[in-house]
Amino acid sequence: MTDVLASWAGVTRRYGEVLALDDVSLDVPAGQVVGLLGPNGAGKSTLISLLLGLRRPDSGTVRLFGGDPRTPSSRALVGSTPQETALPATLRVREVLDFVAGHHPDPLPTDRLLDELGLAEEAGRQTGGLSGGQRRRLSLALALVGRPRLLVLDEPTTGLDVDARHLLWQRVRDFHADGGTVVVTSHYLEEVEALAERVVVVSAGRVLVDGSLDEVRSRVRQRRVSVRAGALPPLQHVVRAEPGEQDRWSLFTDDSDALVRELVRAEVPFRDLEVATASLEDAFLALTAPVPGAAVGGAAVTGAAVAGARS
Ligand SMILES: Nc1ncnc2c1ncn2[C@@H]1O[C@H](COP(=O)(O)OP(=O)(O)OP(=O)(O)O)[C@@H](O)[C@H]1O
Numbered sequence: 001m002t003d004v005l006a007s008w009a010g011v012t013r014r015y016g017e018v019l020a021l022d023d024v025s026l027d028v029p030a031g032q033v034v035g036l037l038g039p040n041g042a043g044k045s046t047l048i049s050l051l052l053g054l055r056r057p058d059s060g061t062v063r064l065f066g067g068d069p070r071t072p073s074s075r076a077l078v079g080s081t082p083q084e085t086a087l088p089a090t091l092r093v094r095e096v097l098d099f100v101a102g103h104h105p106d107p108l109p110t111d112r113l114l115d116e117l118g119l120a121e122e123a124g125r126q127t128g129g130l131s132g133g134q135r136r137r138l139s140l141a142l143a144l145v146g147r148p149r150l151l152v153l154d155e156p157t158t159g160l161d162v163d164a165r166h167l168l169w170q171r172v173r174d175f176h177a178d179g180g181t182v183v184v185t186s187h188y189l190e191e192v193e194a195l196a197e198r199v200v201v202v203s204a205g206r207v208l209v210d211g212s213l214d215e216v217r218s219r220v221r222q223r224r225v226s227v228r229a230g231a232l233p234p235l236q237h238v239v240r241a242e243p244g245e246q247d248r249w250s251l252f253t254d255d256s257d258a259l260v261r262e263l264v265r266a267e268v269p270f271r272d273l274e275v276a277t278a279s280l281e282d283a284f285l286a287l288t289a290p291v292p293g294a295a296v297g298g299a300a301v302t303g304a305a306v307a308g309a310r311s
Pocket residue numbers: 015016018019020038039040041042043044045046047187
């Protein structure tokens with residue numbers, strides 16, 4: 001049987017009136033890199049905080065290494081970087097890392113870690129004076145120093161420049177190549193693409209899609225074709241149609257070439273054609289639209305009906 005390192009089973013969690021997680025079930029087997037992808041407020045951080053034993057579910061069960069996430073022996077095998085890194089401002093980079101290393105039975109050599117994360121020159125600096133990127137890298141070093149089996153990263157590179165982001169990703173890939181398991185949250189498709197082999201799309205507290213990177217990529221990578229047109233016929237290649245100002249339509253599609261050909265073939269008298277990459281937020285909306293199978297033209301019928309009523 002596959003060794004499951006982390007699991008949520010039928011988990012629901014509220015904050016007062018807010019339903020942050022709604023009956024979520026997920027398993028993370030050993031050796032996998034799982035990306036939790038979703039817009040702000042989707043429930044990603046709540047999933048993580050339950051896994052780390054920082055919060056309890058209202059119902060359902062969360063397991064870490066098969067046991068209660070609050071058990072100290074389980075938590076010793078997890079390395080995590082919280083979203084907001086709170087470091088003691090007056091301590092030096094090496095002091096903080098040595099201090100945390102001292103709490104683990106078999107820590108990684110701290111000099112090697114500082115080197116790998118591009119922090120060797122900052123080793124003698126107080127953490128209060130570090131840049132955002134340096135703080136994130138130190139935070140990853142702290143997560144790795146105890147040789148965890150599971151690495152939990154909550155939006156690890158938000159706000160970082162490209163170089164800092166790539167360096168951090170590389171270290172996470174190395175961890176995985178050595179057999180490590182990773183759960184990483186992000187609202188960047190790019191980050192999830194760089195790291196994860198399996199992607200779980202979370203939105204409004206629910207799991208929308210759970211599949212391979214390729215599978216999820218094909219469902220969330222959409223184009224927005226924008227045209228001015230009075231009325232639209234049903235269009236097969238439209239996943240979702242959104243009316244805008246002055247007869248403008250935003251048509252979301254998996255295949256913008258095919259959609260434009262379809263518009264021409266249907267002799268739609270469109271003007272001001274624009275094609276752009278749809279945002280992930282738009283893709284999430286398409287995924288939550290009540291059209292089974294996402295790539296069918298049902299949404300276009302709604303759009304056409306709206307257009308017809310308006311013209
Ligand atoms: N302490 C809290 N009190 C009240 N509501 C909260 C609290 N923490 C989270 N929420 C709400 O629960 C929902 C899920 O939040 P959560 O932080 O888990 O989402 P997220 O996907 O991690 O978003 P982000 O990317 O913005 O961190 C949101 O509606 C959020 O506003």
